Amino acid sequence: GTIGAITPTEDDIPTSISKAVVEDMDRTYYPLKPIVPFAEPVHDRINLEIMRGCPHTCRFCISSIIKAPLRFRSVQNLTDLAEQIYQNTGYDEISLFSLSSSDYPWLDELLVRLSGRFKARRVGLSLPSLHINEKLKDLPGVINAVRKTGFTLAPETGRDCLRQIINKPIDDKEFFQAVCAAYQNGWQLIKLYFMIGLPGETEADIRAIPEMIKKASYLGKEIKGSPGNINVTISPFTAKPHTPFQWV
Numbered sequence: 001g002t003i004g005a006i007t008p009t010e011d012d013i014p015t016s017i018s019k020a021v022v023e024d025m026d027r028t029y030y031p032l033k034p035i036v037p038f039a040e041p042v043h044d045r046i047n048l049e050i051m052r053g054c055p056h057t058c059r060f061c062i063s064s065i066i067k068a069p070l071r072f073r074s075v076q077n078l079t080d081l082a083e084q085i086y087q088n089t090g091y092d093e094i095s096l097f098s099l100s101s102s103d104y105p106w107l108d109e110l111l112v113r114l115s116g117r118f119k120a121r122r123v124g125l126s127l128p129s130l131h132i133n134e135k136l137k138d139l140p141g142v143i144n145a146v147r148k149t150g151f152t153l154a155p156e157t158g159r160d161c162l163r164q165i166i167n168k169p170i171d172d173k174e175f176f177q178a179v180c181a182a183y184q185n186g187w188q189l190i191k192l193y194f195m196i197g198l199p200g201e202t203e204a205d206i207r208a209i210p211e212m213i214k215k216a217s218y219l220g221k222e223i224k225g226s227p228g229n230i231n232v233t234i235s236p237f238t239a240k241p242h243t244p245f246q247w248v
């Protein structure tokens, strides 16, 4: 059956409730004294949330919907936060995280500022979440200060046509350019994320995934003399509520 209506059970509860949104990211609370455990956890570093929301609209993605609208912290605010958290924890790595960190509009300036401040203290920077775009092709050249632990990309599918269906408007050419740029700038490990079972997928799309991985590894041989080390995650698609694919 279908739901006919949803009504409040109490008189003082409004019929529709608006989402609470932090409008000014610079003025909201940020944990300045995170616990530093004795054991080494997975995310053993300063985590700086540089923006909230995502400018992209991948049709399977719930994160961009529930984290909307797109908001940014300023470079000055992030620099101040990094300094205070460093003073309180002594961590030697700062992760600039968000849903799509290469879309942060002042990323170059932020990297230069943080690198200038922390390089002498041997504190590295990392970018855990990158979107393949025009900016990314140039990015590795300006992030010499970034730790080369792993260069993470999420092409999601093996072929351009399925990427258009899921509304991830990147093409193979851009993807391989980003992979080449990563090798040229010293990354040894490329982490790739794919999904299978997406609406509109054909067997050809699935077969294209290992081909894409092989080529990404082979490019390492061409550029740096040995095959690239590729770490692959393949997840099954599950339809999420509030996304365009919730009905498929």
Ligand code: SF4
Residues within 6 Å of the ligand: 054, 055, 056, 057, 058, 061, 062, 063, 064, 099, 100, 131
């Ligand atoms: S780029 Fe990532 S976070 Fe943004 S909409 Fe696509 S999958 Fe979601």
